[in-house]
Amino acid sequence: xxxxxxxxxxxxxxxxxxxxxGKRRFKCAKCQQxxxxxxxxxxxxxxxxxSAAIAEAAAEPTKPMxxxxxxxxxxxxxxxxx
Numbered sequence: 001x002x003x004x005x006x007x008x009x010x011x012x013x014x015x016x017x018x019x020x021x022g023k024r025r026f027k028c029a030k031c032q033q034x035x036x037x038x039x040x041x042x043x044x045x046x047x048x049x050x051s052a053a054i055a056e057a058a059a060e061p062t063k064p065m066x067x068x069x070x071x072x073x074x075x076x077x078x079x080x081x082x
Contacts, residue, residue: 001040007033016040 001016005028012029014037021041025034 003035003037005031005033005035007031017042 001014002011003014003026004011008028008031010028010030012026014026016039019039021039024037024039026037027034
């Protein structure tokens with residue numbers, strides 16, 4: 001998230017994941033003006049049912065695949081004697 005000082009127009013990057021949602025106060029590194037910034041709430045987590053189904057599927061042991069032979073051509077019919 002990028003914030004901008006209202007006093008000197010300097011711009012700063014803020015890692016919003018490091019702060020709790022709500023109003024936060026920062027100080028401009030250039031002019032020392034106090035800035036009040038609203039940190040947004042993180043996006044909602046996926047529904048628990050979907051994530052539980054994914055975890056359950058990942059926990060299931062997988063069966064080893066069985067080797068099969070490549071298909072062969074059918075036997076040729078014997079030639080008639082001439």
